[in-house]
Amino acid sequence: MLDTLLQDYSTVQLERVKVWFKAAKINKFPKNGGACVKYKDKQIAVFNFSRENKWYACQNLCPHKMEMVLSRGMIGEDMGTPKVACPMHKKTFSLDTGENLNGDLDSIATYPVKIEDNFVYIGFSE
Amino acid sequence: MKTVIVVGNGMVGYKFCEKLVANEESKDFKIIVFGEEPRPAYDRVHLSEFFANQDAKALEMAPAEWYIENNIELIISERITDIHRANKKITTVKNREFSYDYLVLATGSSAFVPPIKGVEKEGVFVYRTIEDLEGMLAYAAKLKDKNPNARAAVLGGGLLGLEAGKAVMDMGLEPHIVEFAPKLMPRQLDSRSSQVLQLKLESIGLNIHLSKATNQILGAHAITGMEFGEDDILDVEMLVISAGIRPRDELGKSCDLKMGVRGGIVVDNKMQTSDKSIYAIGEVALYNQMIYGLVAPGYEMANVAVSQILGKQEIVMAAEIDMSTKLKLIGVDVASFGEPFMPAAKGHSVIFENKTQHLYKRINVSLDGKKLLGGILVGDASDYNMLHQVYLNSMPIPEDPSQLILPANEGGAFGSAMDLPDNAVVCSCENVTKGQICCSVTDDGNETLKDVAKATKASTSCGGCKPMVDDLVKETLKSLGKVVKERICEHFDYSRQELYDIVKMKEIKDFDLLLDTHGTGIGCETCKPLAASLFASIFNETANKQETIQDSNDRYLANIQRNGTYSVVPRVAGGEISPKQLIAMGRIANKYDLYTKISGGQRIVLFGAKLHELPLIWEELIAEGFETGQAYGKSLRTVKSCVGSTWCRYGLDESVSFAIEIENRYKGIRSPHKFKGGVSGCIRECAEARGKDFGFIAVEGGWNIYIGGNGGANPKHAVLLAEKVDKETAIKYVDRYLMFYIRTAQPLMRTAAWLDKLEGGIDYVKDVVINDCLGIVKQLDEEMQFMVDTYKCEWTEAVENPEIRARYTHFVNSDEEDKNIEFVNLREQKMPTPWA
Ligand code: SRM
Ligand SMILES: Cc1cc2nc3c(=O)[nH]c(=O)nc-3n(C[C@H](O)[C@H](O)[C@H](O)COP(=O)(O)OP(=O)(O)OC[C@H]3O[C@@H](n4cnc5c(N)ncnc54)[C@H](O)[C@@H]3O)c2cc1C
Ligand code: SF4
Ligand code: FES
Numbered sequence: 001m002l003d004t005l006l007q008d009y010s011t012v013q014l015e016r017v018k019v020w021f022k023a024a025k026i027n028k029f030p031k032n033g034g035a036c037v038k039y040k041d042k043q044i045a046v047f048n049f050s051r052e053n054k055w056y057a058c059q060n061l062c063p064h065k066m067e068m069v070l071s072r073g074m075i076g077e078d079m080g081t082p083k084v085a086c087p088m089h090k091k092t093f094s095l096d097t098g099e100n101l102n103g104d105l106d107s108i109a110t111y112p113v114k115i116e117d118n119f120v121y122i123g124f125s126e
Numbered sequence: 127m128k129t130v131i132v133v134g135n136g137m138v139g140y141k142f143c144e145k146l147v148a149n150e151e152s153k154d155f156k157i158i159v160f161g162e163e164p165r166p167a168y169d170r171v172h173l174s175e176f177f178a179n180q181d182a183k184a185l186e187m188a189p190a191e192w193y194i195e196n197n198i199e200l201i202i203s204e205r206i207t208d209i210h211r212a213n214k215k216i217t218t219v220k221n222r223e224f225s226y227d228y229l230v231l232a233t234g235s236s237a238f239v240p241p242i243k244g245v246e247k248e249g250v251f252v253y254r255t256i257e258d259l260e261g262m263l264a265y266a267a268k269l270k271d272k273n274p275n276a277r278a279a280v281l282g283g284g285l286l287g288l289e290a291g292k293a294v295m296d297m298g299l300e301p302h303i304v305e306f307a308p309k310l311m312p313r314q315l316d317s318r319s320s321q322v323l324q325l326k327l328e329s330i331g332l333n334i335h336l337s338k339a340t341n342q343i344l345g346a347h348a349i350t351g352m353e354f355g356e357d358d359i360l361d362v363e364m365l366v367i368s369a370g371i372r373p374r375d376e377l378g379k380s381c382d383l384k385m386g387v388r389g390g391i392v393v394d395n396k397m398q399t400s401d402k403s404i405y406a407i408g409e410v411a412l413y414n415q416m417i418y419g420l421v422a423p424g425y426e427m428a429n430v431a432v433s434q435i436l437g438k439q440e441i442v443m444a445a446e447i448d449m450s451t452k453l454k455l456i457g458v459d460v461a462s463f464g465e466p467f468m469p470a471a472k473g474h475s476v477i478f479e480n481k482t483q484h485l486y487k488r489i490n491v492s493l494d495g496k497k498l499l500g501g502i503l504v505g506d507a508s509d510y511n512m513l514h515q516v517y518l519n520s521m522p523i524p525e526d527p528s529q530l531i532l533p534a535n536e537g538g539a540f541g542s543a544m545d546l547p548d549n550a551v552v553c554s555c556e557n558v559t560k561g562q563i564c565c566s567v568t569d570d571g572n573e574t575l576k577d578v579a580k581a582t583k584a585s586t587s588c589g590g591c592k593p594m595v596d597d598l599v600k601e602t603l604k605s606l607g608k609v610v611k612e613r614i615c616e617h618f619d620y621s622r623q624e625l626y627d628i629v630k631m632k633e634i635k636d637f638d639l640l641l642d643t644h645g646t647g648i649g650c651e652t653c654k655p656l657a658a659s660l661f662a663s664i665f666n667e668t669a670n671k672q673e674t675i676q677d678s679n680d681r682y683l684a685n686i687q688r689n690g691t692y693s694v695v696p697r698v699a700g701g702e703i704s705p706k707q708l709i710a711m712g713r714i715a716n717k718y719d720l721y722t723k724i725s726g727g728q729r730i731v732l733f734g735a736k737l738h739e740l741p742l743i744w745e746e747l748i749a750e751g752f753e754t755g756q757a758y759g760k761s762l763r764t765v766k767s768c769v770g771s772t773w774c775r776y777g778l779d780e781s782v783s784f785a786i787e788i789e790n791r792y793k794g795i796r797s798p799h800k801f802k803g804g805v806s807g808c809i810r811e812c813a814e815a816r817g818k819d820f821g822f823i824a825v826e827g828g829w830n831i832y833i834g835g836n837g838g839a840n841p842k843h844a845v846l847l848a849e850k851v852d853k854e855t856a857i858k859y860v861d862r863y864l865m866f867y868i869r870t871a872q873p874l875m876r877t878a879a880w881l882d883k884l885e886g887g888i889d890y891v892k893d894v895v896i897n898d899c900l901g902i903v904k905q906l907d908e909e910m911q912f913m914v915d916t917y918k919c920e921w922t923e924a925v926e927n928p929e930i931r932a933r934y935t936h937f938v939n940s941d942e943e944d945k946n947i948e949f950v951n952l953r954e955q956k957m958p959t960p961w962a
Contacts, residue, residue: 005946023938023939024938024939028938028939029938030673030674030933031674032638032648032674032675033673033674033681035937035938036936036937036938037937037938037939038937038939038940038942043937043944043946046938049648051638051641051648052648065688065961066961066962067688067689067690068690068944068946068947069686069690072678072681072682072686073678074651074654074655074674074675074676074677074678074681075674076648076649076650076651076653076654077617077647077648077649077650078616078650079616080647082648083650085650085651087678087679087681087686088678088686090651092651
């Protein structure tokens with residue numbers, strides 16, 4: 001069942017956003033860390049890079065072992081690229097492009113995030 | 127487009143494909159591979175692992191998709207029956223025909239079954255394929271149902287026979303090894319080492335019968351025994367034959383290729399047979415009038431055949447082939463390399479033997495004492511890799527060669543990795559030499575292990591050579607006059623020790639502040655947990671305060687498991703637990719439906735808790751008097767105890783009381799890596815204290831203190847720090863040792879590795895913590911006392927604080943659970959659905 005889960009996630013470019021989903025208040029997200037948002041049947045990991053005042057979102061599903069865990073991973077940066085390290089085996093993914101930075105796993109899907117009135121919104125195409 | 131047909135999809139046939147498709151030119155070839163077995167090539171060398179998990183997939187050299195992705199047509203379960211050399215065609219058992227331009231025979235060998243009367247009886251097996259093992263497992267299970275004490279024999283006491291012996295023992299049968307020669311492993315060992323090995327094997331429960339020629343196999347349909355002489359009978363109900371191999375050369379024979387007198391298809395140093403379009407590689411090939419029953423020469427043959435087919439004629443097989451071997455799996459170290467037996471005319475032998483410890487080491491040295499020619503190691507083969515390198519590269523050896531094998535000779539004799547010649551292969555997975563690694567530093571300007579690994583691929587596969595590569599990089603940098611800095615990561619231009627001092631002196635307690643004042647960028651998964659560990663080690667800050675800089679497990683105060691659930695591990699100091707506590711734990715585990723087991727660290731682990739359940743479970747455990755066991759932290763895990771003088775008739779002191787006291791003393795302390803302790807009541811050492819980072823053993827007149835041991839991937843026995851001291855002194859010394867370690871070790875370095883790298887080693891530690899040569903013991907004592915006095919249970923803190931509790935939800939915008947977490951049943955408990 002989990003294998004088919006992967007199909008639920010594909011990157012949404014900013015110009016393709018049809019729905020801005022109002023996820024939660026910004027203070028629900030830990031500083032310099034992540035939390036998981038439910039949108040329909042999708043699980044989206046949202047990261048609060050408070051040091052830089054930036055936000056990123058990606059699928060919560062780690063393509064390595066198909067576990068819903070990325071939101072619990074540690075965030076950081078690799079030569080300027082914002083990244084998340086999966087809590088299971090520390091595979092790291094760029095939050096800009098979704099690319100796996102320390103291996104050759106499939107890229108993860110990323111989603112646009114915007115902040116309005118202290119709320120976090122995630123952009124979906126459907 | 128030319129067609130290459132490979133007959134045989136075993137280890138070597140597979141390697142041929144792998145090497146071929148790694149070349150660009152392979153695009154010009156159509157590759158077809160035939161395998162007679164019902165599955166793609168698997169790792170026969172590790173065949174015995176199949177007994178443990180019966181997971182055939184885990185042994186695969188590559189999954190079936192790999193062949194597709196690489197445009198290789200793999201046809202399994204189809205044997206080739208004929209070769210028609212005249213028109214370059216082959217026929218399969220299904221009567222299909224295929225044409226080839228090049229034919230590669232990689233048909234391997236089969237187990238040799240000696241012509242003994244009765245070998246066809248039920249219950250007689252060979253040991254070669256997964257199907258053989260499945261047959262053995264099923265038969266053994268049937269036997270044990272009828273008779274729990276059933277016996278099984280292995281015919282042959284060679285390398286493979288011993289492995290098979292261990293396998294039947296692990297199946298729960300009483301194991302017997304029957305060998306024709308008067309010694310075990312006759313091809314690799316001399317008689318003394320073979321005797322030592324025999325003692326060791328007998329001590330782990332194998333029964334050994336030497337100088338036995340089997341006349342017949344007894345039994346009506348199924349085997350009931352083996353008869354050696356008239357009155358010499360061994361009753362056994364199963365037999366595994368491991369009496370050597372015979373090349374599967376029938377195809378060569380039937381198409382009239384040149385054959386060896388005793389079988390095998392003759393090849394030259396290009397791996398070509400007497401027909402230039404036909405190559406033979408692996409265990410079917412007779413090279414230098416020998417069949418090489420090892421996988422490494424087979425891989426080299428595959429490499430040569432690929433090169434020849436691609437027109438690189440200069441690549442040929444070496445004239446001499448290294449047959450060094452190390453026995454695996456059996457629970458006892460055995461290795462032999464180079465020339466293991468040596469005629470006195472060629473050189474001298476240095477022999478060290480200690481039967482009480484089942485130890486035997488022999489090295490053979492050239493007459494002029496300058497070169498290592500070969501050797502045998504039984505009981506301790508930890509120096510095998512280095513000795514093997516010294517032999518392979520004809521490196522100079524110490525004037526007194528006994529230094530190479532005498533015990534208690536910590537690393538000194540070998541010098542550094544820099545002494546290896548440039549062509550020594552340091553990373554054997556990726557085939558990277560010392561020269562390539564050093565050049566990557568000197569010529570290409572790579573300055574860190576990470577960059578060198580990226581550039582050369584060294585250490586990127588199994589990682590076993592990482593320490594050596596790391597040393598090489600550092601030593602090369604030093605030789606260039608560069609200061610080697612243990613830089614933490616791109617965000618902090620400091621070593622851990624420097625950062626430790628900064629944090630301590632400037633009392634910086636906040637990661638953002640540390641970055642602002644001493645770092646750059648926003649940090650990463652290397653520097654964040656490191657800083658967290660410093661804040662904890664210096665200020666005793668719990669992992670709750672700055673949760674997003676903690677390692678994954680610390681962030682939620684629990685170890686994450688396969689399906690994203692967590693484990694719950696309460697502290698059970700010294701392993702002592704009352705019935706009442708057991709009942710409480712059982713009740714709570716039952717309520718939350720948790721999988722329960724006794725951990726390897728002498729306490730109880732509950733698995734399968736969902737994130738939101740963690741505070742609920744811990745709240746109940748805390749109410750019953752439990753506290754966190756910090757199984758997630760780089761901190762004290764457990765202090766293992768034996769029952770000691772309280773109950774044991776040999777005990778010299780109360781080991782349980784001491785273990786509890788010391789576990790409670792050090793609980794909560796964070797350190798560069800986890801640390802563990804043990805306390806044994808006497809030298810029988812039932813608590814395995816010498817396998818721990820610190821250990822106490824009661825002796826006549828006090829406690830002996832041992833430090834720097836661990837199990838894990840590189841087991842190391844702890845070494846003596848002090849003898850016959852009273853308890854207070856023992857605690858004082860270990861307090862100081864631990865604080866000294868915490869201050870000075872590199873990130874994620876266990877005490878054993880730290881001690882190994884510490885200049886001056888154990889003598890220096892004694893000087894620091896006993897003789898106070900640095901004048902810091904007062905400070906160390908105070909620092910430790912501060913840690914002890916300020917201990918807090920992190921889980922108590924978490925369940926009492928609503929803000930921390932709120933972290934334990936799967937979604938921020940919904941109270942729903944994660945629907946994707948799945949469990950399956952397991953022996954009346956549950957487990958995560960296995961990964962695909
Ligand atoms: C649960 C347990 C296995 C069990 O089912 O019994 C276990 C489970 C894990 N061990 Fe262990 N080890 C367990 C006893 C051991 C032991 C035995 C012992 O302590 O006597 C050892 C060898 C002794 C030693 O450490 O010297 C051991 C040597 C390791 C190592 C290798 C360390 C090394 O220095 O080489 C690792 C890897 C690491 O820490 O980097 C490891 C890592 C792990 C990790 C943390 C892997 C991970 O990151 O998930 C596992 C965590 C599972 C979990 O959720 O708790 N575990 N592990 C045992 C918990 C003991 C406890 O009560 O806390
Ligand atoms: C239990 C065990 C432990 C071992 N341990 C070690 C060790 O520790 N170290 C070490 O170096 N070596 C070890 N070996 C030996 C090592 O496994 C062999 O050297 C290696 O597998 C040889 O590879 P190969 O490809 O030549 O032969 P194989 O792996 O036997 O492959 C040959 C394949 O060809 C197939 N085949 C044969 N004839 C035909 C045909 N006509 N048509 C189609 N297919 C055919 C066979 O079914 C087989 O699958 C061990 C072997 C065993 C059995
Ligand atoms: S040995 Fe330890 S780390 Fe490895 S699988 Fe077992 S519990 Fe996990
Ligand atoms: S599951 Fe994410 S790295 Fe393995």
